[in-house]
Amino acid sequence: MSESENIATAAVPEVADVLDDTILDEEDRLRPEFVERVLDAVDDGDDETARGLVAPLHPADVADLIELAARDEREGLVKALAGIVSPDVLAEMNEHVREALLDELEPQQVADIAGQMETDDAVALIEDLDEDEQQAVLEKMEPEDRAAVEDALSYPEETAGRLMQRDVCAVPEHWKIGQVIDYLRSTDELPTDFWEVFVVNAAHHPVGTCKLSTILRTPRTKPVREIMIEDQTLIPVDMDQEDVALRFQKYGLVSAAVVDEEDRLVGMITVDDIVHIIQEEAEEDVLLLSGVGDEGDINEPVAESYKSRVRWLIANLLTALVAAFVISHFEGFIEKFAIIAALGPIVAGVGGNAGTQTLAVTVRAIATNQLTGSNRWRAVVREVRVAILNGATIALVIGCGVVLVFGFLLQEPQALLLGGVIALAMLTNIIVAGLAGVMVPIALERAGADPAVASSVFVTMVTDSMGYFAVLGLAATLMG
Numbered sequence: 001m002s003e004s005e006n007i008a009t010a011a012v013p014e015v016a017d018v019l020d021d022t023i024l025d026e027e028d029r030l031r032p033e034f035v036e037r038v039l040d041a042v043d044d045g046d047d048e049t050a051r052g053l054v055a056p057l058h059p060a061d062v063a064d065l066i067e068l069a070a071r072d073e074r075e076g077l078v079k080a081l082a083g084i085v086s087p088d089v090l091a092e093m094n095e096h097v098r099e100a101l102l103d104e105l106e107p108q109q110v111a112d113i114a115g116q117m118e119t120d121d122a123v124a125l126i127e128d129l130d131e132d133e134q135q136a137v138l139e140k141m142e143p144e145d146r147a148a149v150e151d152a153l154s155y156p157e158e159t160a161g162r163l164m165q166r167d168v169c170a171v172p173e174h175w176k177i178g179q180v181i182d183y184l185r186s187t188d189e190l191p192t193d194f195w196e197v198f199v200v201n202a203a204h205h206p207v208g209t210c211k212l213s214t215i216l217r218t219p220r221t222k223p224v225r226e227i228m229i230e231d232q233t234l235i236p237v238d239m240d241q242e243d244v245a246l247r248f249q250k251y252g253l254v255s256a257a258v259v260d261e262e263d264r265l266v267g268m269i270t271v272d273d274i275v276h277i278i279q280e281e282a283e284e285d286v287l288l289l290s291g292v293g294d295e296g297d298i299n300e301p302v303a304e305s306y307k308s309r310v311r312w313l314i315a316n317l318l319t320a321l322v323a324a325f326v327i328s329h330f331e332g333f334i335e336k337f338a339i340i341a342a343l344g345p346i347v348a349g350v351g352g353n354a355g356t357q358t359l360a361v362t363v364r365a366i367a368t369n370q371l372t373g374s375n376r377w378r379a380v381v382r383e384v385r386v387a388i389l390n391g392a393t394i395a396l397v398i399g400c401g402v403v404l405v406f407g408f409l410l411q412e413p414q415a416l417l418l419g420g421v422i423a424l425a426m427l428t429n430i431i432v433a434g435l436a437g438v439m440v441p442i443a444l445e446r447a448g449a450d451p452a453v454a455s456s457v458f459v460t461m462v463t464d465s466m467g468y469f470a471v472l473g474l475a476a477t478l479m480g
Contacts, residue, residue, distance in 0.1 A: 023056075023057070023061075024061070029064070030061060030064055030065055030068060034053070035065060035068050035069070037053065038050050038053050038054060038065065038077070039069060039073060039077065041053065041080075042073070042076050042077050042080045043076075047080040047081075047082075050077075050080045050081065051080065051081055051082075051083070051084060054081055054084055055084060059086060059088035059089045059091075059092050060092040062081070062084060062085065062089045062092075063089050063090075063092040063093040063094070065077075066078065066085070066089075066093065066097060066101075067093065067094050067097050071100070074097065074100070074101065075101075075104060078101060086116075087113045087114075087116045087117045087121070090113060090125060091117060091121040091124070091125070095124075095128055096301070098125070098128070099128050099129075102125075102128075102129065107133070107136040107137045107139070107140050108140045110125070110126075110129075110137045110140075111137050111138075111140035111141045112140075113125070114126060114137065114141060114145065114149065115141055115142055115145045118165055118167075118191075118192065119148045119149065119152060119164075119165050119166045119167065119267075120152075120162075120163055120164060120165050120273060122145070122148075122149055123149055123152040123153065123162055126138070126149060126153070127153060127157070127162070134153075138150060148166045151166070152164075152166075155237065155238065156238065158240060158241045158242075159237070159238050159239060159240060159241060160235045160236065160237050160238065160239045160241065160244050160258050160269060161237040161238060161258070161267075162241075163241050163244065163269055163273055163277070164235075164237070164258040164266070164267030164268060164269050165191055165267055165268055165269070165270070165273075166266070166267050167189065167190065167191040168191065168194075168198060168257070168265065168267060168268045169184070169190050169191060169194050169196075169197045169198065170197070170198040170199070170200050170204075170206075170265055171183060171197055171198075171199060171200070171224060172199075172200065172201075172202075172224075173199050173200065173201055173207055173208070173224055173225045173228070174223070174224075174225070175223070175224050176220065176221055176222065176223055176224065177215060177218045177219065177220050177221070177222050177223075177224060177227070178220030178221065180197060180210070180215055180224060181215065181216075181220065184197075191268070193270065193272075194212075194255065194268070194270070195211065195212060195254050195255055195270075196209045196210060196211050196212060196254070196255055197209065197210045197212065197215065198257050198265060198268070199224055199225070199228045200265055203264065204264045204265055205259075205263050205264060205265070206232065206234060206257045206259065206263075206265045207228070207230065208225070208228030208229055208230045208232065209228060209229050209232050209257070210224060210227060210228050210229070211229075214227055215227075232256070232257065233247055233251050233253060233256050234256070234257055234258075234259050234263075235247065235256050235257065235258045235259070235269060236258075236259060237258055237259065237260050237261070237266060237267075241277050241281075242277070242281050242367070244256075244269060244274070244277065245274050245277045245278050245281065246368065246369055248269075248271060248274045249274075249278070249368075253271065254270070254271050255268055255269065255270045255271065256268065256269050281367070312457070315457045316457065316460065319457055319458075319460055319461035319464065320464065322461055322464070322465045323348065323461075323464040323465045323467075323468050325465075326465050326468045326469045326472070327344075327468050327472065329472075330472040330473075330476060333472065333475065333476045334472070337475065337479060339406070339412070339418070340471060340472065340475050343402070343418075343422050343471060344467065344468050344471045344472065346398070346422075346426075347398075347422065347425050347426050347429050347467040347468075347470065347471050348429070348463060348464045348467030348468055348471075349467075350394060350398075350426065350429070350430065351426075351429035351430055351432070351433040351463040351464075351466065351467045352433070352459075352460055352463040352464065352467075354387065354390060354391075354429075354430045354433040354434060354437070354463070355433035355434070355436055355437040355459040355460070355462070355463045356437070356456070356459070357437070358383050358386075358387070358433065358434050358436075358437025358438055359437040359438075359440070359441060359455055359456060359459050361383075361437075362379070362383070362437060362438045362441045362442065362451070363441050363451050363452050363455060365379065366441060366442070366445050366451055367452070371442070376442060379438060380435070380438050380439065380442075383434050383435070383437065383438040384431065384434055384435055384438075386434060387430050387431045387433065387434025387435065388431055388434075390430055390434070391426065391427040391428075391429075391430035391431050391434075392427060394426055394427075394430060395423040395424065395426040395427040395430075396423065398419075398422055398423055398426050399419040399420060399422060399423030399426075400419065401419075402415065402418055402419035402422050402423075403415050403416055403418075403419035406418055406419070407419075414479060417478060417479055418475075418479070420478075421471070421474045421475045421478055421479065422471065424470075424474055425467070425470035425471040425474050425475075428466070428470045428474075429463060429466050429467045429470050432462065432463070432466045433459070433462070433463045433466075436458070436459045436462040436463065437459055440455050440458045440459050440462075441455045
């Protein structure tokens with residue numbers, strides 16, 4: 001047990017029992033009984049017990065604890081945990097929860113917190129504030145920290161410039177290994193964590209990198225240029241963060257140099273930042289495909305959730321009207337064969353699910369650069385082939401099911417023909433769904449739009465309207 005844990009246990013004897021197995025469950029989530037115990041201590045005014053219980057936790061777990069508390073309990077909890085809610089905790093915290101907490105702090109307090117953070121974390125903290133609040137906080141920061149944050153904020157959101165750390169370890173290419181080692185040992189203004197040393201020329205252009213392990217195994221008298229790796233992946237400062245993440249994933253990078261328009265070294269990006277970006281981008285795509293906006297979150301204010309979701313529901317309502325328009329053209333036939341009205345939603349619903357499957361695969365392929373202009377039509381043909389196989393299988397099942405249910409159980413005289421109509425409609429709609437699921441996101445991507453944003457609306461419209469049109473049209477033709 002660490003020294004901090006010993007102190008906490010001495011202050012609160014019961015903590016020793018809690019630390020064993022009741023803080024986290026098998027999935028590393030805070031147990032409800034532990035959260036309740038901390039909140040009860042805060043409610044009772046026993047801040048010492050609350051701090052003793054929380055002190056051994058990792059900053060990420062402290063952030064989770066605050067997020068799990070109800071909105072009206074968080075302010076009291078944070079005050080009770082004075083000294084424990086550190087900048088590291090805020091860096092790990094959900095942005096909606098963090099914004100609400102920062103609103104309760106004075107600009108000087110926010111500035112002090114930002115000054116203790118890495119540049120990229122400080123930028124993430126400040127960029128969510130309103131413009132007036134940003135300016136007030138920046139005015140309270142130390143000049144050097146303020147300059148670094150203002151420089152980062154000058155770049156567009158979600159670019160390498162916002163993501164990078166300004167503190168980098170760079171050495172001239174004419175140095176010897178001994179000079180590099182002495183520099184690393186004697187210089188305080190180095191990043192907290194780094195795995196390689198960037199080598200630069202006189203113009204401060206990166207010309208290579210040296211891994212720390214290589215430096216430590218090389219004689220002191222050997223020149224850096226003889227052991228450096230010249231082949232490196234450079235990140236333009238204006239590159240989108242999603243493209244940065246793809247480069248890290250593709251080339252297996254641990255860190256990478258960021259360069260400005262003149263190819264000068266201005267910062268670095270490390271893999272721990274990329275893990276967050278990959279998670280954010282994946283969550284964003286899932287949320288957009290689900291129609292809840294790009295920041296759906298259980299901690300999001302109700303008003304913001306309403307605004308982001310209602311527009312998609314309205315869009316879905318409009319697409320549903322297209323299907324209703326199709327149905328209205330077969331009103332007379334439906335009155336004659338009411339049973340068709342019961343089977344139509346099945347065809348439309350299964351077609352919608354098939355389209356969603358293809359859509360998810362296609363959007364992911366576009367996001368990860370697996371689907372490009374060189375293999376676009378090959379991907380379309382592949383998805384159509386999959387749709388034909390799926391359609392034939394589901395059509396056979398639904399056709400036999402209709403014949404069995406309506407022929408043998410309900411004694412419907414036209415059960416065999418009805419089964420054939422439904423099977424053919426199902427096959428048609430699933431093929432159309434597969435084609436729409438791959439073509440719609442490709443078309444949106446080529447038009448410069450985000451395929452994850454609007455694809456689901458269009459695909460749903462196609463599958464619903466085509467499903468009803470196929471069922472009713474075929475039934476009216478073959479049974480009318």
